[in-house]
Amino acid sequence: MTPAPPDPQRFVPRLHAVGRNIRLGIENLWLHKLRSLLTMLGIVFGVGSVIAMLSVGEGASRDALNRIRRLGSHNIILSSVKPIDESQDSQRRRTAAYGLTYDDVRRIREGIPSVRRLAPAKLLRKPARVGRRTMEIRLAGVTPDWFDLVRRERIAGRLLTAEDEGGVKNAAVLTEHVARTLLAAGAILGRHVGVDGQFLEVVGIIRGEPERGGGLQTPDRANDVYAPLAFVRTRFGDVDMQMKAGEYSREEVELHQCIVEIDRIEHVEPAAAAIGRMLAETHKHDDTRIQVPLALLREARETKRTFNIVLGSIACISLLVGGIGIMNIMLASVTERTREIGIRRAIGATRRHIVLQFITETIVLSTIGGLLGIGLGLLIPWLITRLAGLPTVITAWSVALSLVISVGVGLVFGIYPAARAARLDPIRALRHE
Amino acid sequence: MTPPSATGAPGPAALLAFEQVSKVYAMGDNRVHALRDVSFTVAPGEFCAVMGASGSGKSTLLNIMGCLDRPDAGRYTLDGRDVGALDDTRLSRLRLRRLGFIFQSFNLIPQLSVERNIELPLFYLGWDSAHSRARARELAARVGLDARLTHRPSELSGGQQQRVAIARALANDPAIILADEPTGNLDSATGEQILGLLQTLNGDGRTIIMVTHETDVGRYANHHIHMRDGRIARETP
Numbered sequence: 191m192t193p194a195p196p197d198p199q200r201f202v203p204r205l206h207a208v209g210r211n212i213r214l215g216i217e218n219l220w221l222h223k224l225r226s227l228l229t230m231l232g233i234v235f236g237v238g239s240v241i242a243m244l245s246v247g248e249g250a251s252r253d254a255l256n257r258i259r260r261l262g263s264h265n266i267i268l269s270s271v272k273p274i275d276e277s278q279d280s281q282r283r284r285t286a287a288y289g290l291t292y293d294d295v296r297r298i299r300e301g302i303p304s305v306r307r308l309a310p311a312k313l314l315r316k317p318a319r320v321g322r323r324t325m326e327i328r329l330a331g332v333t334p335d336w337f338d339l340v341r342r343e344r345i346a347g348r349l350l351t352a353e354d355e356g357g358v359k360n361a362a363v364l365t366e367h368v369a370r371t372l373l374a375a376g377a378i379l380g381r382h383v384g385v386d387g388q389f390l391e392v393v394g395i396i397r398g399e400p401e402r403g404g405g406l407q408t409p410d411r412a413n414d415v416y417a418p419l420a421f422v423r424t425r426f427g428d429v430d431m432q433m434k435a436g437e438y439s440r441e442e443v444e445l446h447q448c449i450v451e452i453d454r455i456e457h458v459e460p461a462a463a464a465i466g467r468m469l470a471e472t473h474k475h476d477d478t479r480i481q482v483p484l485a486l487l488r489e490a491r492e493t494k495r496t497f498n499i500v501l502g503s504i505a506c507i508s509l510l511v512g513g514i515g516i517m518n519i520m521l522a523s524v525t526e527r528t529r530e531i532g533i534r535r536a537i538g539a540t541r542r543h544i545v546l547q548f549i550t551e552t553i554v555l556s557t558i559g560g561l562l563g564i565g566l567g568l569l570i571p572w573l574i575t576r577l578a579g580l581p582t583v584i585t586a587w588s589v590a591l592s593l594v595i596s597v598g599v600g601l602v603f604g605i606y607p608a609a610r611a612a613r614l615d616p617i618r619a620l621r622h623e
Numbered sequence: 624m625t626p627p628s629a630t631g632a633p634g635p636a637a638l639l640a641f642e643q644v645s646k647v648y649a650m651g652d653n654r655v656h657a658l659r660d661v662s663f664t665v666a667p668g669e670f671c672a673v674m675g676a677s678g679s680g681k682s683t684l685l686n687i688m689g690c691l692d693r694p695d696a697g698r699y700t701l702d703g704r705d706v707g708a709l710d711d712t713r714l715s716r717l718r719l720r721r722l723g724f725i726f727q728s729f730n731l732i733p734q735l736s737v738e739r740n741i742e743l744p745l746f747y748l749g750w751d752s753a754h755s756r757a758r759a760r761e762l763a764a765r766v767g768l769d770a771r772l773t774h775r776p777s778e779l780s781g782g783q784q785q786r787v788a789i790a791r792a793l794a795n796d797p798a799i800i801l802a803d804e805p806t807g808n809l810d811s812a813t814g815e816q817i818l819g820l821l822q823t824l825n826g827d828g829r830t831i832i833m834v835t836h837e838t839d840v841g842r843y844a845n846h847h848i849h850m851r852d853g854r855i856a857r858e859t860p
Contacts, residue, residue, distance in 0.1 A: 207746070207749065210746060210752075218734065221734055529730070530732050530733075532730075533730045533731075533732060534732075534743070534747075535691075535715065536689070536691060536718065536724050536730075537718065537719065537724065537743055537744050537747065537791070538715050538716065538718040538719020538720070538744060538747050539715060539719075540711070540712050540715040540716070540747075541711060541712070541715075542712070543715075543747060616691050617691050617692060620691075620726070620730065
């Protein structure tokens with residue numbers, strides 16, 4: 191007589207065997223809690239530091255990107271720079287003439303078709319006075335386009351218009367900071383601000399950009415007073431006299447800055463190159479500077495990429511070390527459980543069954559380590575932001591990546607111990623003690 | 624089932640058959656003949672005792688019968704299939720479907736409960752948990768251990784552990800139970816109980832092959848094979 195084989199209906203897909211292997215793995219790891227925990231530490235710290243470092247990197251780069259974006263990705267910023275060789279001449283009383291000219295702006299406007307708008311500006315340091323209150327301001331002679339290219343929130347009144355420009359009106363828009371300092375609590379709009387003997391009527395107030403350190407300056411300052419360019423030009427002229435170290439220095443600068451807005455983002459860099467060539471033709475000295483926020487944006491991305499590669503390498507090393515630790519423990523576990531493997535093989539487990547059991551156990555170990563590491567990786571950036579004030583951003587992909595990596599580490603470093611377990615000779619394994 | 628071999632030596636009634644089986648081990652420079660030209664058959668329903676002193680080749684015989692090892696020469700057929708020709712995976716499947724093992728040292732997995740030890744063959748057969756559990760309980764009741772299902776093997780006496788092992792060996796409803804010195808680690812009273820249990824299983828029609836060096840244990844069997852120096856010295860009946 192032949193005993194009936196088990197009811198085929200009781201057979202279920204292999205998937206449930208995976209679930210039971212996972213359960214078995216967890217039970218076996220739970221049996222050696224301290225050992226399992228110590229084994230996981232490599233992965234915990236590896237994954238934790240990956241997430242933490244990526245979040246700091248991401249935070250820093252988003253911060254930088256934000257600052258660059260505020261400069262405008264379609265913009266090119268031209269500035270006048272005092273040439274170095276001329277300043278060292280120390281020829282006193284001579285007038286140093288340099289920088290952007292009205293002609294430059296006209297040529298750029300006419301000669302480069304991708305230019306949409308230009309915002310030329312004269313920027314003069316002047317003392318300002320209302321009654322007894324005084325402060326050092328930066329008088330910015332600007333055209334109405336300025337407010338389109340450097341968008342700031344309007345708090346009260348209006349902005350400068352084409353009529354102000356055309357009529358050479360003495361209208362002025364103040365930043366919040368200047369308004370508070372000079373006018374304190376009183377009525378603001380309609381008051382007059384004295385600037386170097388001229389009187390400007392306050393027509394509006396806008397929010398200023400808070401002062402920040404770092405190489406990337408926004409075009410505006412907290413102490414700006416905006417007036418029509420035509421007004422500033424006719425009343426203050428192009429020659430600026432300043433007392434410096436007991437001597438007068440005279441500088442002749444037509445325009446200090448010009449923001450050029452380009453119609454499409456892919457035209458920005460060719461246009462910047464064309465402007466550079468154009469300026470090189472008419473300027474003998476190197477007295478202008480061209481800044482392209484878009485290029486800085488790309489540089490920032492490049493820096494971030496480098497940063498990620500460096501972090502990635504560090505992470506790989508720590509995960510490698512963690513993985514080797516796991517493999518070491520699993521090899522010890524296979525030796526310890528030789529007898530168990532022999533029993534399972536005698537009962538009828540195939541090599542495949544044994545491989546799956548031990549690989550699953552390794553993956554369970556590394557994945558639990560990875561989950562603890564993710565917990566650590568969420569905690570560290572929180573502490574960094576709280577204690578050091580650095581911006582941190584945890585991205586979903588860094589968490590997902592960490593999880594995938596920890597499963598991968600378990601898989602890679604579990605293969606060898608599992609293969610060793612499966613290769614054991616059942617007879618010898620059964621006699622092992 | 625494949626037809627019986629063409630040589631005609633084992634009759635169609637044979638469950639397993641050895642034909643001129645030899646096995647040689649290399650021990651350092653020496654070659655040890657563990658089995659020399661061993662031939663015999665076991666019919667379904669027999670209680671067969673393989674007896675002999677240690678080193679007589681009976682363990683090697685059991686390993687080959689248990690599909691854990693292959694003959695170096697000769698043929699071993701189980702259910703008419705030539706075991707020597709099967710690869711490792713097929714041997715594992717054959718053990719899983721057709722054989723149950725009982726060992727001298729019980730060989731239970733220490734971190735698993737009684738219930739989960741009994742379920743082990745069912746896990747590899749792909750049974751789901753609910754059915755496995757029901758079957759494990761049924762088998763535990765059959766060997767008188769239904770009150771110990773959640774215990775660990777270390778919490779049980781030797782006789783109880785061997786009962787768990789018997790329940791585990793029965794889980795896959797095997798054609799043959801192979802017992803290797805099943806009473807070797809038990810006191811004589813407990814040993815008698817275990818042998819009685821095996822005899823009951825045999826009475827239900829299960830084929831049992833038992834390896835032992837204790838001659839008085841052999842009296843439970845109805846087919847005796849005495850081994851000496853790798854050969855069959857005597858076979859009764």
